[in-house]
Amino acid sequence: MNEAKPFGGGVGESLARPDIREKLVGRARYIADLSQPNMLHAAILQSPVAHARINGYDTRAARAVPGVAAVLTGADFPDGRMGAFIKDEHAIAKDKIRYLGEPVAVVAAETEAIARHAAKLIDIDFEELPAVLSPEAAMIDGAPLIHEDLDTYIKIFPAICGRNVASETELAEGDVAAAWAGCDVIVEDDYKTAPQAHLSIEPCGALADIDEAGRVTLWSANQSVFRVQANVCESLKLPMSKLRCLTPKIGAGFGNKMEPHVQPLVVQLALATGRPVKLILNRAEDFETVRARHPFKIRCKTGATNDGTLVAREVEVLLDGGAYSDDSPGVLGYSLLMARGPYRIPNTRCAGKLVYTNKMRFGAFRGFGNPQVSFAGETQIDEIAATLGMDPLELRLKNMAQPGDPWFGGGKVASNGLGECVAKAKAAAKWGAAPGKATSSTVKCGRGVAFAAHISGLLGTGAIVRMLEDGSIVLNTGAVDIGQGSDTVLTQICASALKIPVSQVALASPDTDGSPYNWGTTASRVTYTTGRSVAAAAKTVEAEIKKHAGELLECAPVDLELREGGKVGVKGVPDKEISFLEVSLRAHWAAGGPIVGSDTWVFDQPSVDPKRAIARGLPFPQIGVYSFGCVIVDVAVDTVTGKAEVSEAWAAMDVGRAINPAAVEGQIEGGFVQGMGFALMEELIWDGGRLVNPSMMDYKAPTFRDTPYAIHSIIVEEPEPDGPFGAKGVGEIGLVPVPAAIANAIRDAVGIQPRSLPMTPERNLRAMLERDDAA
Amino acid sequence: MTGHPLTLKVNGQERALSVSATRTLLETLREDLALTGAKRGCNQGVCGACTVLVDGQPVRGCLSLTANCDGAEVTTVEGLADGNVLSTVQQAMADTGAVQCGFCTSGMLISAFAFLRDNSAPTVDDIQHALSGNLCRCSGYRKIVDSILLAAKRVA
């Protein structure tokens, strides 16, 4: 892609986001801030048990409450099924309850208080069934089936599934079984990671309005207006032309808002009442009914020769998917694809299962399975290094995937800046020097490193670049900015491509009526995939501009060049030029028609080369391009309590090209802290079928005081040939290596080997005392 | 419902209200006064998105009962700018890239504003202490600290 000089906020500038002012003065409007005239408020009723057959409902008392406009139960909802990979989920519990807390009924009333009060008066006649609460229990012969009709569900990929197993996947290269014999050192262990809550500060909610023709307009906290539209229409059996999905400002996603929450409920209520309906989940409901990060059980085995060459790796994972499959098949497949890590390991086999249980669904969360398998794989690399007496960074460098190496499975890797990430992180951290001084005699310090790779891409995207009559631009991509900064970045790409200031580019808000399809803000994909489309659409506009200008300036388009400030002129003739205004006026009124450039695109490079690798049950044949990273962390461990804290960190990420450096740093820093929370303290806890800590009192994430200021983000740019201005993604990779780097640092500090996340004071202290006893 | 009458001075403007005993200040601001800058993130006083100033002190809007605030001066994020001119701390947040999704921003600015009013040469540690009651899930906190350091420098 063309280089563009930064101009008025173009590529490479840390431009402020276009909505910065409204966010700073409290005028940004999130879903809870919206209202419509004559609006009703809705509330859900949640199930009291984890697994049950629903026999009937008694809603008379609820309907009799003054101010109640509608009471809907599963019986009142169409029986459509939605689901990103396996269509196993109704809009609301229907005939069956599958997790404790699952919405079973919904009420719309004049006020939220009335709706909540009335919901509590609904009586559900149910017959409790034995609950299946772990993947192991779910796989026992004769275990109760959570989805009796699993075989009849539509699946969008060749799922290997049956009974309570929703998906089985395997990816292998080389000959792992034979390779162990050639290893001098083998490390094999079991690892566990806990479920993590996204904890977006904004809880989920939606508002549906309906017009006289029965067409619904829906706003919701979301990461994709198109996924909202598809999910609502599939579950409610509504033609998609009957639903228009819009987006308010979003108070963060991280994956919890990528698939549906209450949207189908408010739409059905709007259809039933003929009035606008708004439903905002309270924090407990948000914890209990949306989704969370999959807990993983991992068996990891890595073998090497005495000189530190990695020879083989075998990874087996078991995922608790919860009651509905949601994005889980994708998480399973992706985790296996990433479990080898950015290394040359000729013999690798990664396999796993996704199992239904009677718990809330688990789904997409920043990293999408990669953080979990990286925790196992990257700590195991350190164990091998320790066994061989090698520096863990040197061992990694020795085996690192080099530019040109394909990924595990054979996917082509076109840009690989890992080497530069390592060099820069190593230098900035002064690797080899001891970590920061202990603050007291009872605090021990340690240092750890981990590498990461992550893929940006997946599924379809588009862009429309339209020139207004005065030569300024409207950009429409359908991409939802969830706070990560895509609005800014896409505007910068468009502006730079056309050599105009960003102030000349307006951004249309995502609208399923008018925006080109965009799968969603997820998978670190928007800068790369949508950015590509924006650049391509801008190229079309450039061609149109030159066609018109060629006529006006009487020369061939090939002799023309775009000039900064919205002008086009003859190459080599500085004073022969015209403005975009003149070009646009000609297009609108005289010839050719209004200038519109559009592009649609889907990544089509296969992830698996059947000549290299065997794949079974892989849920996606093609994904995207590769980003790389290296994180070094210093930790301090309090030997009295076992509590570990991060004192400093260096996170170097190869992002291809930093369209907006401050925004890239924001992703690296935010990803680091979310990974740190996952590593040290965050854990959703179930007691039987009941989620024990669905509140911010009981589920804790890092505050300012738990987070080191000294997180140094280091941007590396190894241009991705097909990326817009060379860019690829950064949204998730900042989180991926963090738990492993912290674990490696804790090991360095106090000589324990964490195998379970989170690494709480209790787990650390027990391991330290066991280590003392063993000594 | 019979209400309890009271007056609040909100962002410099006298407001006469009549509220039920259990109405929180957050509900009053958002629903009765159309000041939706303060947010409901948890309704338990943990996340900090509802933080507003009452008689100059940062407090939780979700845990304050409006009826108990009779005669108080309330400042919300909508009251920080002077017309079109952003306050120093707002401008500093714009300049450091500290705002991502923005949902924590209203409460964050209130806490930061009060802190800077009372602290002229803050250290990173001081800032972390003062702001520890405002959670951010997007930024990793670093750029927010930078924005407050920058604001302090600019005020000096």
Added chain:
Amino acid sequence: MMEPGAEVAFHRPRTVQEALALLSADDGAVCLAGGATLVAMMNADLIAPSGLVSLSGIDVLRTAERLPDGAVRIGAMRHHRQTADETLLEDGQQVVREAARQIANTPVRNMGTIGGSIAFFDPAADYPPALVAADAIVDISGPNGDRAIAAAAFFVDWYETALGAGEMVTGVRLPAAPMGSVGVYHKLARVSGDFATASVALVLAMENHTVSHLAVAVGACAPTPVRRPDIEAEIIGNGLDDAKVDRLADALAERLDPVDDVRASAAYRRLVAPRMVKHALCRAAETLGGRQ
């Protein structure tokens, strides 16, 4: 949120007597102090009082002063922020100041009050072990008049205090601590501002390497703060060596009765509390320069 139609009364009395009368008149009415806990519980539908008696208009509850006997009285409506900065607290009394500083965060410290906090009595809160270590007295007013009770007796069980029906806390009195004594509050929590997973509050005074005053209370590891004045008495008058520190830590550990909860397991609390006691005591002694 409240059931629609249920009207809750709101009162803002000017005197303690008025407040007591309002509480007696409606047994579903509760005191509204800072609101940090009460309103959170109302928001979560955990409590539905029929009346709220706001104490914010009662001036005598909002002051702090030194009493003729040298004790410091802190009014029930003093905010944690005020107690955290309370210059009247000297020497070992600072254990209460240290505890106040670690409560929650700035906005909550601006709202929450010492009276509200101890009347509710979450055993994982920060004041209880600090007040027990400081030998604090709790002042109570009620329908049958005023009374005072030692903090150790005030905290009775999980969320249960010695307050009788219609009674309210009016203040806390901290006796003067020995000159040169040190007050320390160590808190282990998952994150800054969380309730304690385990805590240690202590007051220590030494004269010429001899312990002249010792009070150690463990918080968040039992239904009430745990203290062993009997073992403290054995140590007072002697030096503070490892053996004595271990003895006290083990004696405290014997009386722990922790629970499994989201913050930690009971087993971990049993493990970590004595370690924290030893560490806190040794550090305090080092500060006083008196370790043997």
